[in-house]
Amino acid sequence: MQSSVSTADGTVAPVPRLAMHFASLEVQNHAARLGMWLFLATEILLFAGLFVCYGVYRFLFPEAWAASSRSLDLTMGTVNTIVLITSSLTAALAVHYAKEGKNKMVVVQIALTLLMAVGFLVIKYFEYSHKFHVGTLPGRFYFYEGIQLPGAPMYFTVYFCSTALHGLHVIIGMIVLTFAMVRAWRKADFGPNNYTMVELGSMYWHLVDLVWIFLFPMLYLV
Amino acid sequence: MTPSSSIASPGAAPAHDEHHDHHPNYLVDGTTIKSWLLTVDHKRIGLMFLFWVLLFFLVGGIFALLIRVELLTPGPTIMDAMTYNRTFTLHGLVMIFLFMIPAIPAVFGNFMLPLMLGAKDVAFPRLNLLSLYIYLAGAMLALWGMLNGGLDTGWTFYAPYSTHTTTTVAPVLFGAFIIGFSSIVTGINFIVTTHTMRAPGITWFKMPLFVWAIYATSCIQVLATPVIGLLLVLVTVENLFGFGMFDPARGGDPVLFQHLFWFYSHPAVYIMVLPAFGVMSEVVAAFSRKNIFGYRAVAYSSLGIAFVGFFAWGHHMFVSGQSTFVGGLFGVLTMLVGVFTAIKVFNWVGTVYKGAVDFKTPFAYFCGFLFFTVFGGMTGIALGTVSLDVPWHDTYFVVAHFHFIMVGATIMAFLAALHYWFPKMFGRTYHEGWGLVSAALIILGFNATFIPQFLVGNNGMPRRYYEYPERFQALNVASTAGASLLAFGFVIIAMYLTYALLYGRASGKNPWRSKGYEWLTESPPPTHNFVGPQPTYPEEPHFYVDPKKAEVPDAV
Numbered sequence A: 001m002q003s004s005v006s007t008a009d010g011t012v013a014p015v016p017r018l019a020m021h022f023a024s025l026e027v028q029n030h031a032a033r034l035g036m037w038l039f040l041a042t043e044i045l046l047f048a049g050l051f052v053c054y055g056v057y058r059f060l061f062p063e064a065w066a067a068s069s070r071s072l073d074l075t076m077g078t079v080n081t082i083v084l085i086t087s088s089l090t091a092a093l094a095v096h097y098a099k100e101g102k103n104k105m106v107v108v109q110i111a112l113t114l115l116m117a118v119g120f121l122v123i124k125y126f127e128y129s130h131k132f133h134v135g136t137l138p139g140r141f142y143f144y145e146g147i148q149l150p151g152a153p154m155y156f157t158v159y160f161c162s163t164a165l166h167g168l169h170v171i172i173g174m175i176v177l178t179f180a181m182v183r184a185w186r187k188a189d190f191g192p193n194n195y196t197m198v199e200l201g202s203m204y205w206h207l208v209d210l211v212w213i214f215l216f217p218m219l220y221l222v
Numbered sequence B: 001m002t003p004s005s006s007i008a009s010p011g012a013a014p015a016h017d018e019h020h021d022h023h024p025n026y027l028v029d030g031t032t033i034k035s036w037l038l039t040v041d042h043k044r045i046g047l048m049f050l051f052w053v054l055l056f057f058l059v060g061g062i063f064a065l066l067i068r069v070e071l072l073t074p075g076p077t078i079m080d081a082m083t084y085n086r087t088f089t090l091h092g093l094v095m096i097f098l099f100m101i102p103a104i105p106a107v108f109g110n111f112m113l114p115l116m117l118g119a120k121d122v123a124f125p126r127l128n129l130l131s132l133y134i135y136l137a138g139a140m141l142a143l144w145g146m147l148n149g150g151l152d153t154g155w156t157f158y159a160p161y162s163t164h165t166t167t168t169v170a171p172v173l174f175g176a177f178i179i180g181f182s183s184i185v186t187g188i189n190f191i192v193t194t195h196t197m198r199a200p201g202i203t204w205f206k207m208p209l210f211v212w213a214i215y216a217t218s219c220i221q222v223l224a225t226p227v228i229g230l231l232l233v234l235v236t237v238e239n240l241f242g243f244g245m246f247d248p249a250r251g252g253d254p255v256l257f258q259h260l261f262w263f264y265s266h267p268a269v270y271i272m273v274l275p276a277f278g279v280m281s282e283v284v285a286a287f288s289r290k291n292i293f294g295y296r297a298v299a300y301s302s303l304g305i306a307f308v309g310f311f312a313w314g315h316h317m318f319v320s321g322q323s324t325f326v327g328g329l330f331g332v333l334t335m336l337v338g339v340f341t342a343i344k345v346f347n348w349v350g351t352v353y354k355g356a357v358d359f360k361t362p363f364a365y366f367c368g369f370l371f372f373t374v375f376g377g378m379t380g381i382a383l384g385t386v387s388l389d390v391p392w393h394d395t396y397f398v399v400a401h402f403h404f405i406m407v408g409a410t411i412m413a414f415l416a417a418l419h420y421w422f423p424k425m426f427g428r429t430y431h432e433g434w435g436l437v438s439a440a441l442i443i444l445g446f447n448a449t450f451i452p453q454f455l456v457g458n459n460g461m462p463r464r465y466y467e468y469p470e471r472f473q474a475l476n477v478a479s480t481a482g483a484s485l486l487a488f489g490f491v492i493i494a495m496y497l498t499y500a501l502l503y504g505r506a507s508g509k510n511p512w513r514s515k516g517y518e519w520l521t522e523s524p525p526p527t528h529n530f531v532g533p534q535p536t537y538p539e540e541p542h543f544y545v546d547p548k549k550a551e552v553p554d555a556v
């Protein structure tokens, strides 16, 4: 039942298989997208719990939080924000090319995205190791001399919990995108009717980006 | 009355034509172990969930009986205090996370939802199978932790005790986290299925009420579960590494833990009870032989409960030091849940009124259900009143209340669903007399177990206590006696249903002459639910009232 359509760059992309329980391809893609949206909503709610913790403790320890927030490296944070936003752009471009069936460009764009993701993690690694060094650590591990206010260790508990959870999402996103990249590379089967996989992967990546856009001002700026 | 045919998708048809002449039912279509373990058929997945859910119910039940035996005498009876703490924790955990939450959605939701929507499967069949294995993985991890060291926090994991206790917190909490993931996946699957897979003719307001209830439940699952997921991870991390998030000694706030915990766990109560309401709407229409009274009100009130359920969590913290104003506010919001539930209750009663009641086993459970819901709900309203809750808080009154409303209502619905849909699922009938006898035993036993607990709680006996003063003994013995009766009822059900499974008469397509959509196909249904193309359903669900319409012909 697989027919094919020709695409912009002349290659022939197979039409995706329609699972037997769906009425049409359109419905099938709609279902996939709706499922992904719901899943992303649950991810946001997961982080929302941490935002609540942040809000409560910030309210309880205003000075300690202001001081701790200033101890973070704003330059590194800003660079990371720019890196991540740019990677969201390339992820979106990957979808664009997938729609046109330009599978090679899909590979290129995802590779760029992954590269920036690695960059993000490397910078994060430097930030973390600095903290391990000076002792701005969560809870009972805190031994930083610079800030001796009550509540400062709590700031770093929230900092580490939220950035670690976000980092985990970065890694999951990278795995998802890698799958799409390998598909585009090996099978070259993305095209006008079949780009859901790239689209979902990139939606996930936008979420990772979005969460960071909340975390950055919360932790570094305010 | 076969469903009139209609648009078949061009893509779907060929795959289907392979076995055109013989349409084996889903039970015999593939008999290898592998064909079960790797199936993507929602009906088989539903059955596998049924197996596990019943097994965990047995485990939780045995531990319930151990609790009751221990409480027979004021002092130590059969175990020491630490074992007792672990016993009630295991009982609560297993019952809540492994039985009540998945029971109706994962078993009957999985089985019936696609049938009721005229769909060949749920939207994501493989994800559906995955959710079963996630559930099992989480269950195994949690149980492994419970048996290797055990947990003594109670199923509520209250901080800061849970962040300090030396019993095995991490695997159990992480197991619960994994189970939550399964719950989210199931919820997403059902929501998407409801949105995208309705057969032509099924508009939103032609969906059976069970579908509405499952849909509302799924919304709660998707919105509430991530929050507890995060909370469980934080407590685990804190217990392992001492991060101090909820530890007052490090500036943390245990009340924040309670807020986050009840933000999930209060809606979780409706994850358990809304599907029960859905089952009952089906049963009451089928056995009163009347269209449901106030269909839209019943449908909307499910969404209403799901919505206000998110704003009532503070009633668990009336004595946590929150301000009187906040307490009062949460009290009022709690009452709102009562209003939506009352809408349902009145509509069910309105449905029975002047109906041609056919008093079969599922209807017997409906009667028990109505009693438990009303009684449990009324005590809930009472507990939602701050001034009354203060003395009752953390006494057996609360234990009795939540058993009445959650356990009572849900068990009644679970058993009603099992008896109502048994012929659909297995194509066989059970012995009606035994059904009614055991229903009577269970309803009686349940009352005998928990009414004494209301009394003993009202007299001041706290929950989760291992020893108690002499004067509470009579009521405790009564409660244990009731629990034995209850257990006896379950044994009888297990016996005649097993017998029916093996030797029961063939039920025919629609033994209840029900108008529910799921009865339009064969019993048991063929693998892809229908023979031929996707059906259309021109009528409304529960359409019993039009005298011009003929009765369903091939009833037994």
Ligand code: HEM
Pocket (backbone or CB within 6 Å): B061, B064, B065, B067, B068, B088, B089, B091, B092, B093, B095, B096, B099, B100, B153, B154, B155, B156, B399, B403, B406, B407, B449, B463, B464, B465, B483, B486
């Ligand atoms: C078979 C009949 C049952 C009996 C005799 C029974 C008995 C009990 C008793 C005596 C307690 C109080 C333990 C204590 O606080 O010291 C309890 C607690 C509890 N039960 Fe049951 N139970 C039964 C069924 C169920 C079911 C089906 C559920 C499913 C949700 C359930 C959920 C709970 C929960 C959540 C608690 C609170 C545990 C805690 O306080 O940590 N019970 N049960």
Ligand SMILES: [Cu+2]
Pocket (backbone or CB within 6 Å): B265, B266, B269, B312, B313, B315, B316
């Ligand atoms: Cu509540």
